[in-house]
Structure formats: C-alpha cells, structure tokens
Amino acid sequence: MKSFLAVLTVVATIVVIWYLACIPMNIKGVLDAAERAEEQVMPATAKERRNASALGLVAKNTFAINRVWSVERPRLPAPHQVAQELWKTTVQKKITSKRSLIYHGQVTLSATLLGFVIGTGLGILLAVGIVHSKVMDMSVMPWAIVSQTIPIIALAPMIIVVLYSIGVQGIIPKAIISAYLSFFPVVVGMVKGLRSPDAMQLDLLKTYSASTSQGFWKLRLPSSMPYLFASLKIGIAASLVGAIVGELPTGAVAGLGARLLAGSYYGQTVQIWSALFAAAILAALLVALLGFIERNVLQRMGMSA
Structure with missing residues (x-):
C-alpha cells in the first residue's frame, strides 16, 4: 500500500508540473488569438474602444488561462489532451485503421x-x-x-x-x-x-x-x-x-x-x-x-x- 501511494504521489506531482508548464508554453499563442479576435469586433469610436479595452483586459486574461490547456495545436499539450488522443486512436478506432x-x-x-x-x-x-x-x-x-x-x-x-x-x-x-x-x-x-x-x-x-x-x-x-x-x-x-x-x-x-x-x-x-x-x-x-x-x-x- 505504501509503495502504491508513493507511486501515485510521484505521478500526481508530474501531472501538476505538466499542467503548470503548459501555461508559459502556450500562453503566447492564446493571447495572440485573443487579440486577433478582439480586433475583429473592436467598437468604432475611441470612447467605446477605451471602455472595451478596460473591461476586456480581465476577460482576455481569464480567457487565456482557460484556453491554455485546450489549444488545438499547443506547443505543449496538456495531459488530458494526450489521454483523449490515446483513447480516440486506440479504443475508438478500428485496429485496421491507418489512424489507429x-x-x-x-x-x-x-x-x-x-x-x-x-x-x-x-x-x-x-x-x-x-x-x-x-x-x-x-x-x-x-x-x-x-x-x-x-x-x-x-x-x-x-x-x-x-x-x-x-x-x-x-x-x-x-x-x-x-x-x-x-x-x-x-x-x-x-x-x-x-x-x-x-x-x-x-x-x-x-x-x-x-x-x-x-x-x-x-x-x-x-x-x-x-x-x-x-x-x-x-x-x-x-x-x-x-x-x-x-x-x-x-x-x-x-x-x-x-x-x-x-x-x-x-x-x-x-x-x-x-x-x-x-x-x-x-x-x-x-x-x-x-x-x-x-x-x-x-x-x-x-x-x-
């Protein structure tokens, strides 16, 4: 039992470090995508742009943190993304499939x-x-x-x-x-x-x-x-x-x-x-x-x- 808990602790530590490492690795791409989306919907007048910029700063950061673990093409994929891909390409694909x-x-x-x-x-x-x-x-x-x-x-x-x-x-x-x-x-x-x-x-x-x-x-x-x-x-x-x-x-x-x-x-x-x-x-x-x-x-x- 002690050996099992020791292994579980090591695995949990690695997973936590992995998730934390995804933030600096993927944050730039997420922020760039958020800025491009913001430019497309930016209000026309200067006053509206200032208000939108002030209100949107927190929203942008929150969006970035939420998206950093679910980027479509990340620099460093999150553990759950790798697990989902493994499940999809092993269990959900036929053995004869070229994607299996x-x-x-x-x-x-x-x-x-x-x-x-x-x-x-x-x-x-x-x-x-x-x-x-x-x-x-x-x-x-x-x-x-x-x-x-x-x-x-x-x-x-x-x-x-x-x-x-x-x-x-x-x-x-x-x-x-x-x-x-x-x-x-x-x-x-x-x-x-x-x-x-x-x-x-x-x-x-x-x-x-x-x-x-x-x-x-x-x-x-x-x-x-x-x-x-x-x-x-x-x-x-x-x-x-x-x-x-x-x-x-x-x-x-x-x-x-x-x-x-x-x-x-x-x-x-x-x-x-x-x-x-x-x-x-x-x-x-x-x-x-x-x-x-x-x-x-x-x-x-x-x-x-």
Missing part, C-alpha cells in the same frame, strides 16, 4: 521483436565466445564497445541506404537497426553472468573432471540467467527505440515512427505526444512480459527473481 495507434504499434512491434531476436542471439553467441576465448575477449569486446559510440540517428540512414541499394527493404532494415541497439546490453550482461561463478565452484567441477561443455551447461549458463534477463529488459527497450528510429529516415507510412513524422510535418503536437506515450506503454508491456518470464524461469531453476 494499435495498427501502427503492431508494425513497430514486428520490427522490434525481429531485431530483438537477432540482437539477443548475436549477443549470446558473442558472450560465449568472449568467455571461452581470450582472443575474442581481446579483439571483439573492444569493438563491441566502440560500436555503441556511433549515434544511431546518424547510422540508421546509412544502413537503410546500403540495404536499399541491394534490394533489402521492408522490415529487415528496421530489424537490423533494432538488433544493433539490443545486442550490446545482452553481450555485457551475458559475459558478466557467464563469469559470475566463483573460483571454488570452477575448481569443484575440475575435481569431478567435468568437461568445458559440462561446466558451461551445468554451472555457467544457469548462473548467468539473472544477468541475462536483466540485460534482455534493457535490450527490448533499446530494440523498440531502434525500430522507431529506423522508420524515420524512410518516410514510413506505418509505425509509431511514421506517426511521429506525420505529427511533425503538420504541427500536430498532440499526435506526437500520443505516439510517444504509446511507445512508452508498449515498452513497459514488453519489459513486464520479460519480467513474468524471468520469474517463472528462475523459480523452476530454484532461484529467486
């Missing part, structure tokens, strides 16, 4: 999962090689670290152009970008996990004349499971980011990245924020699913999650 965030989320999710599988498989294989080979440890690991210093926003267009030039289109370029972001956490976590058994455990296996493969399957791999799942949670979120980034340079018409692009083109900030929240919710669901799998796997192995 569920439809766009499915497109991004497919590239995310494919890239995650590729990145996880590559990361595990590299980790196994690094742990069992001093040469790979000295050569591959530094390159894996250096690869993450390249900004993905600069690398993604290069990958897409190269793949397009050889006829590879569709989901594959996005999946490769997702795999690029997700493999590194898996490599680091898996290497740490495979090296987690202490010297006494390794010496005990040698005492029983266990082979390298037996040591891997019976000791190193089970010991690495907590580390692996921790890195998978990071990797799945990174994979989702990679899929979205991969949709941006292609001018995609489907996917959460496409919704971000469309909102940017037409100045629909509410659409942009709703797509961002949809991506965050999707990432949270994927991490929660991995957490559920982790608890079940570790319990069956006699470990605590």
